[in-house]
Amino acid sequence: MKPVDQVNAVSMPWDGITVGILLDSLGPDVVRPLALPHGPSVAIGSPSIHDTDQAHVDLTEAVLLVPGGPSVELLDWAVEAHVAAVVVRAGAVDPEPLTAAANRAGVSLLECSEELSWGQLYLLIDALRAVTGPVLEEDDRAADLFSLANDVALRAGGAVAIEDLSMRVLAYSTIPGQEVDDLRRDGILGRRVPDHPTNAEDYSAVLRADTAVWISDQPDFRPRLAIAVRDGGEPLGSIWVIKGEKALTDKAPEVLVEAARLAAPHLARLNVAADADRRERADRLGQLFRGTGPRRRIAESFGLRFDAGATVVVIGRDENPPAHSRGMSAGSAAVHVSVLLRMALSSYRLPAAVGSLEGQTVAVIGTAADSPVLQTIIASVLARSEESVGGGWRAGVSRSLAGVADVPLGYSQAKQALGVVCGPLGHGTIGKHQVLGAPLFLLEVLDALQTRSALDAEPLSVVSDHDSRQGTDYVRTLRCWIAAHYDVARAAEALVLHPNTLRHRLRRMAEVVDIEDPDVRLALALQLRLQEIDTEPLG
Template sequence: MTVHGRVTLGVLVDSLGPDVVQVLSMPRGREILIGAPVIYDPEEPMKGLDGAVLLATGRPSAQMIARAGEAGVAVVVVKPGSCDATTLAEAAHAAGTALLAAASDLSWGQLYTLIDALLAVVAPATEQVGGASRAPDLFALANQVAVRVGGAVAIEDLAMRVLAYSTVEDQKIDELRREGILGRRVPEHPTNTGEYSAVLRADGAVWSYEPVEFYPRLAIAVRAHGEALGTIWAVQSETPLAADAADILADAALAAAPHLAKISLAADEARRRRDECLGRLLRGMGPARGLAASFGLLQDEPLTVVTIGPHTGPSDAFAATHAGDLLRTAYASYRMRAAAGAVDGHAYAIVAADSALPLLRKITGDTLDRVADRIGGRWRAGVSRTAPSLAALPAAARQADEALRALCGPFATTQVGGHAELAAALFLMEVDSSVRDTPAKYGEPLNLIADHDQRQGTHYLRTLRVWMAAHYDVPKAAETLSLHPNTLRYRLRRIGELIDLDDYDTRLVLGLQLRLRDIAANDRPDDRPAP
């Protein structure tokens, strides 16, 4: 990490705004350049943190602040209530390190995402073009427009990601805008498609009054050479916007277009190259060591492949790309080295961790919830077995694919699953595929019982399901069936006149046939919970 960052400390503080961070100490002023954010684990050594924005979890001490200063950390961020702010501010001043206090209701992951996104969209602090300063960056532009129109402003790309937002004091925002800022993306809502389509179709600024429970917003599309690049939104709270707000937004759209075009082109190209390298690693093509090094992965360390996809239906390119971005940000926020992106329409990640690591499963599960919130639908994540080295990645990728296939099938109900624990589900899927179009699937012994039920009006199939699910425990099964145990024993003897229930193979085949029959009929037995 290098101190030669793109953003000054002053830009960071102003862009995040007083609702997100408060300055406790700034001994070297506002003009120092900052590097990338890091969620700091107190048990790890302070190495490679030159210029970092250190997000100090737990209860930071004055000694920790002093060590951060020695390591060249530019900014330390703490949470109020976790420490004595005065003592830490004095230590920060002595160490020459800035100290900020983050909002208590903001998670470290959210703050990491906000700072990471800021570094991506704000122009270099000292860059000049043709001897003249560049046009204002997107955050500065948002603030300028907010002052002129008299309402909070947000600038978004076509994926509804919040690229920049205003932080003008006393300008009110509603919960919709607050969630968008914290999550860096407009929250999912049934009206999103309609209102964004209306904005992108219009030649100028248009009003949006949906969702009705939030403030009205005036919005305009940002275009370059007729191609839509994003949108600008101004919130009207209790005070009406300026009379010429539509004209101001039109000017702002012209000013924002070069920035959004640059971001779009840079992001698309960087993402394309990253995804291409990721795909070559997963397929075992090309110089594996060099490809892995570009992601910060080592040749002979344990690696795990994770892939995520929708529970039902195919994954489209946009969804896969967005899911890959969320995976990469989530792992990075916990300092977990990973290569993540979209390959062949699916989101993948190669993580430098053991597949059984609980934190890996938790981060992945939390990411699925975020994907569902932003894109909709139910999502699943397949996890490979641990690959001992880069050479085993193609096999691990196949395992992750198989695990995801099992999770999206009828034999598994969890959100995140590993290849090892899904072995039974994968076996059942193979059996189902093998016998799907053969008479054996519904042949003897199953059809003997089914025919008897149909002819005589008995309920032998359900009886057998419950009895087998109870591991052949008659009293337990009888309780589920609301029968006396002796009544169930008599019923089983009658069934035994049709098939040999004492034969192990008969029980095994019958249980398998019942399971496949229930899945095919989409009729789960009463004793099994629905997913």
Template sequence: MLDTGVPDLAQVLDALGSSLLRPLTALPEGPVPVSGVLIFEPRAPLPNVRDAILLAVGVGTAEARAKELVAAAAGVGCACLVVKSFGEPVADLVDAAQRSGVVLLAADEAVAWHHLDAMISTALASTVRFEQAAGAPAAGDLFALANAIAGMVGGATVIEDPRRRILAYSTLPGQAIDEGRRQGILGLQVPTGPDYDEVYRALVKAGRTCRFPAFRGGLPRLGVVVRAGSEELGSIWVVDAEGDLDAAAEQALSDVADIVSLHLLAARTADDAVRRRRADLLRRLLADPSSVTAVAPQLGLDPNQPVAVAAFAVVSSRADDVLAAHAATRLADLVSLHCEAHYGRHGCALIDGTVYALLPSGPSPKAHHELVADIARRAHGALRVPIQAGLGSLVPGLRSIVSSRADADLVLRALTDRPGEPQPCQVATIDEVWAGATLSALAQILAAHGALPRSLGPAVRAHDLEHGTTYADTLLAYLDADGDFAAASQRLSVHPNTIRYRLSRAEEIFGFDLADPDERLVLWLRLRLGDQVGW
């Protein structure tokens, strides 16, 4: 029924598309058979698997071992070698590949290696298996694919993502559908309910084509999960209106799941490319508001439309830097998806660990706050790390976007500088944390003026560190208590006279005057903000 011949490299590249894999060397005139995918492991010799596609994970194109890997790949008979250049020169590696007779391919640097592995493996499994469906649709054309499946299997077809959103549906005439499918297509979402939940659980657990009887007055169906490796990408559903879809139809649906996984992965890659471009545009706009004339049309925004900037960040300790970077990337994806659902594809960017999103003016500022809070809660639930979000002020147009971003950044700093352990999810505007935001802004000013005299806060802390004294803590307790000796002594668990003695000694040692309100204010600020400015 299906051709199970060996795929050709040119066919695989056609199926994946040039945006994913780009030849750096000319393809041979004749066919190049491909047997599978290998991932380079530097601590082990290459397995002797002929005609494999070798993924050079972690190997820079300018490194000496890249040329060594080309020679090793040729030695075991690999069909081609896939690299990521990340801007490094490739000319020498191209020459080495041409001399060795190994095809050299450049992968899209933004596509993770494990996704690339899954996409190539799916392409290999499906390239020659869909030949009977004349004019098989190009990767990403899901509606044409749904029609091809409907014609092959024999029933109205729907392709869904893991969240039961309908991505495509067949439109062949004469194929019966029921009310559930009709409502799903109208809203591009499968109806909710316990019956549906049970069906999806059974389908995922089975891992093969399943038959489901009619319920709620609907029609029977065949269903199959679409996967790339262990990752669930979605599902395919075919209506069995007459109950006559046989075992051959079940097998055909199972076989076609490989092709659908390739299309879904390709569609995801295309979406990622679009999202990266919007992120680049937003970065440009935030760095240079004068570019608004060129950037706004590409983001689909009116330059004079009021807009706010929201900033999201993962809270982590220094020990969690690697995990935090990974979480920040996932956070950017979550923020982008939620903002697209509410405002369209305007832009979301990850910049130095902070995720920024544009929020065009809505019905009210409260709507922005509610959306940001909802995104932060969902992100915390999905990532299981503390999330902070700052909502910048609404500005009259994109030319003032830097001001809104500055507000959002200041809110994040104020939330970060709050004493105590970070809360699981914190969201605020500049008006809600004005006191902390003001102190954070002052800390920036103090940190930027290293020429200011250091005879107050820094000198006190340095003395305490050298002599084992507690003048800084005593002064802060006294100033925080607004000059109340009893309250300060209670906070430090010492006698009020001890507070008086320490303050008197501090005035003698450091030369300030606690009776002077200006000196009290500056002293408090320098002690209070010392950690933030590195004192």
């Protein structure tokens, strides 16, 4: 149901919306009934995300959204709490016993689409109540975000949009004849503010200010008056008013200050819903990467075919990220990057499970590791991440996996590849496990040998001790000779020596250590290379 289709509830009494209205408005692709023991006319109130700590919260007539696998006992508890309807996710549980229990308990049971997040469903139900609800007067005008947006548009004199911190358009005004530009129109259609070169600077200015601020005119969009929405000093989102051909009203800044105060509790509720959705998604994602739980069902809940090929991608920062990390924690930055990756994959219609684990962005993607499209997507996300949350981002890509059952192995491979590309042997920003065999081996040997001080042990220590005692330059000579693949002429050029001089030096060195023995040569080459890796700067 679109907000533009809202009814003028001033001309008629309003008794709220029912389960039937909810089902008809959102449609069977979004939510469908499993049990309606009292029919579709049961009145419903606000949506609420189920939380085991909400024992003292009034849930009368609530639409209870239940992440995870609800139990029969939860339905009995919902009846005692006077919940109007319980919503479960398709595929999360076996619906038959739950449906029978709901009919026995006498509570409406609905099933929402696997493709819809809890935050999105919360927003849809809230928006439905908003657009079918009454237009209230004075300080009660903030009964919902859409009516608040219309109220601000009328009082401020321009089209209004209310957004969260992720620049999602939560609500907008629908006053006939209001002027909007292409940026606002695209934002409404896509429910997200489109990319623009000035976005980062503009939003930073709004979130830094304590009152409404003007965003200057640009060639491709109209001037805007904007204000941050805060709760106890914590930013939750923003409200934007477009200046059309006519100037905004003189009281527009004051109207926005009041609107920000009224919008704060609504945005706080939506944040709670989003947090619950992220927690549930992170739990399913964690099971997928650990190889635990009902993996087939979890894979299908993300739109992945369990037996189809897949690739794991891990995106993280190198160990010395630039100072301009925009003040975000590692976890928050990873969540932001995961949103960018999910949007990019969605635009190419690639099925994927995307989220954040241990401060890194992780994804299982239904395509091959050597897919050119995948490389394009990863490169684009890394570039956009640098623009939005600072630089230092790298990606590790697993080998192509036979199916989702191999995700734990792919996760290990992707993390190993990320470790290489973030380390002293890294080149570029994307590391693919299938082409990193040599550096992976060297790093594994380095890790194994470091604990025994083997890098400085014999046979290399014999040469370095001779240099210390006799003032020779055998270690550097060895390094250049090995780097030249034992080619005397090339090594002599690098050392600025005559080839005969180098041959003489090598004969003298052979009296110290047997450089003609292939095993000794291998050990010396390995020790010298691992020393270089151990001392090279990262990145």
